[in-house]
Amino acid sequence: MSDLEFGRMSIKEVEMEGKYKPPQPHWYELYAQPCVAELLGSALFIFIGCASVIENVDGTGRLQPALAHGLALGLIIAILGNISGGHFNPAVSLAAWLIGGLNIMLLIPYWISQLCGGLIGAGLAKVVTANDRYVNTTGAAFTSITGDGQIPSALVGEIVMTMFLVLAVCMGAINEKTSGPLAPFCIGFTVTADILAGGAVSGACMNPARAFGPALVANYWDYHWVYWVGPMVASLLVGALIRLLIGDRKIRLLLK
Secondary structure, three states, X not given: OOOXXXXXXXXHHHHHHHHHOOOOOOHHHHHHHHHHHHHHHHHHHHHHHHHHHHOOOOOOOOHHHHHHHHHHXXXXXXXXXXXHOOOOOHHHHHHHHHOOOOOHHHHHHHHHHHHHHHHHHHXXXXXXXXXXXXXXXXXXXXXXXXXXXXXXXXXXXXXXXXXHHHHHHHHHHHOOOOOOOOHHHHHHHHHHHHHHHHHHHHOOOOOHHHHHHHHHHHOOOOOOOHHHHHHHHHHHHHXXXXXXXXXXXXXXXXXX
């Protein structure tokens, strides 16, 4: 039995094509929901991070903040990563855009969401922690740099540690050749390792949103620029490294 013709396609073929045509994502899922996820994830991560510093138990040193930051980041990426990519860090978003893992239209909204999330997280940490501890720790703002002589080592430390973190994100979650299901926890472990190794050098911030929220809530801005310049320079370096040398064929610009 022949099908009735509908132009060049039969009615059955038209029905089959309409049936299996994948639905287009809603604008909310494309543009708004990822920003909501970045806001929520940044707030939760920075709340846990700040609270771990403010309520740090005597004698644990950097271990408690290192574990809290790393575990919180890994879990939040695992929970929200499929919505937004799980950046929660302006430096990560910049590198993701540089290697083609983020739409340019979302870069500034991501930054705004992350900074607002940092402010919310730092504010919540102030509300729930003991006031004397909050004051003694300057609200978990970064106070490691106390003089101009420390700037070179702190700046280089921030660049190197942030490169390690951004490299873990880009190669573990965006670069197809090296990405894998354990990326969220590898990224979290990278943060833990950086804080344990470099906490005394610069505070091991690696995240302008983590620096901005506590600085604004506690009104502590000494050497704050270091925690923007270091991570952003690291992001540019990692973007160039992946685009030129170690990215897969889809990302690499040269020698394909």
